[in-house]
Amino acid sequence: MSQVPHPEFAQITEDALTRMEDAPQARLQAVLAIIIRHLHDAIREARVTEFEWEEGIRFLTRTGQTCDTHRQEFILLSDVLGVSMLVDALNHTGADGISESTVFGPFYAGKQPTIALGSSILKRPEEADALSIHGRVRASDGTPISGALVEVWQTAPNGLYDVQDEDQPAGHLRGSFETDGNGTYAFQTVVPVSYAIPNDGPVGELLKALGRHPNRPAHVHFMITAPGYRRLVTHLFIDGDPYLKSDAVFGVKSSLIVTPQPTGSGCLSIGYDFILSAEDPVAGLHGSQ
């Protein structure tokens, strides 16, 4: 049952695979078999020492222990290793014209109370340029999607999300909206800034040891949900940001880079339409929460 040719100590891998031949869940068994083969192959190829194995155990343990209700260090690890973007790519090979998705990230804080279209998501004033973001949520044939739930979140100008910063009111720079009969969404915020992902934990230490910077280019998170359509998790990035080419989590796609435009009122404005994919019934079961 193993596809391993004849690697060193193949019997150990074979035993681990054979032991789960009676697994009641075929999909779990299939995924675990692939993980075990690749994990064993990686350990063989790297000739991992016992000390390195111990370091790996300690790293994973600390990564789990760094997680709490407001921090998800394993998502961060997945993000910085390019795993999150690969999973995203495999699951969103949609037709042309569908809006591109990107990493969910570790800072979603649950559904916020729905507020009126055009409202501000600030819960305190910020010294930063005001920004209006608006557009329509549509199907690939152009039909407006009314009643779509548009959830947005971003950091404050200090580079921290509300859940990372006890000085910010809860829900600051987060909002939920429902599109109107024309599929329109609209809200007021401030121009986002580039920021460092949390780098005082195991993932930050790893990045430092790898000579990598922890910065993400400025962006606003979007999650858009509508019955009959695939959930869209994405960002809008601000053009000109110095980290667009080296996002610590590999999340940038060119179709998601936008340039705020000055308006008559002295405010900046971004217009962006999101095009949702019709729901694949199978993906609907397995591909979304």
Added chain:
Amino acid sequence: MSQVPHPEFAQITEDALTRMEDAPQARLQAVLAIIIRHLHDAIREARVTEFEWEEGIRFLTRTGQTCDTHRQEFILLSDVLGVSMLVDALNHTGADGISESTVFGPFYAGKQPTIALGSSILKRPEEADALSIHGRVRASDGTPISGALVEVWQTAPNGLYDVQDEDQPAGHLRGSFETDGNGTYAFQTVVPVSYAIPNDGPVGELLKALGRHPNRPAHVHFMITAPGYRRLVTHLFIDGDPYLKSDAVFGVKSSLIVTPQPTGSGCLSIGYDFILSAEDPVAGLHGSQ
């Protein structure tokens, strides 16, 4: 720099590898590159869905959070996936005659006070057959190794280690000894029992979902340390145990299976000599704590 041929979304893997090209630690970079390639390949091959990725994140997070000063769920996970035994095999390809090693396991509780040769490791009486274990620690040329530190640990007859069971006195069924001038070690204990690894956490749930039992065949743990020799981490298993062929952590090697012999005094006895490998200076730096 990647050895990936042309997989789907190869650019994501390429980006993750390229991003750490300036890593100051060459070994870390090399190991991480191997891990990233295999991890990405496993995700492609399994076509992991977003929901499965979320489940994986939750599983790893809970595994870390299940760890505390007395429990190491990530070592347990490594053990049940055959990873620990593979690392063991890669690091102990020693010459013939060297005693075989096996998994360290998650239940070592630190160095215990050294007690006199021949002492009992019981800190309370147990209703179980008394067992004497003794032998010599030697080099591969037969030379006795005096002053070797022999550390042993095992479960009580209820299948629990002291650190899992608040009814047991701390240090119950654990002991540290120093070999005498003849390399002799000896201690009194009770016959070990087969037991289930902790199965009330994420690893137990995984085993259950895979249709695997959580049991280990009866064994006594040994860790033997002596200056100039490689540390030996191993077990002695009791012949006839029903789980010798299906150890949940794949730890059994035939050279480590022993049969207790009746003695004149009505006690059971195991005689076993441990042969240590001379220290490899490189392994000494990287291969032991």
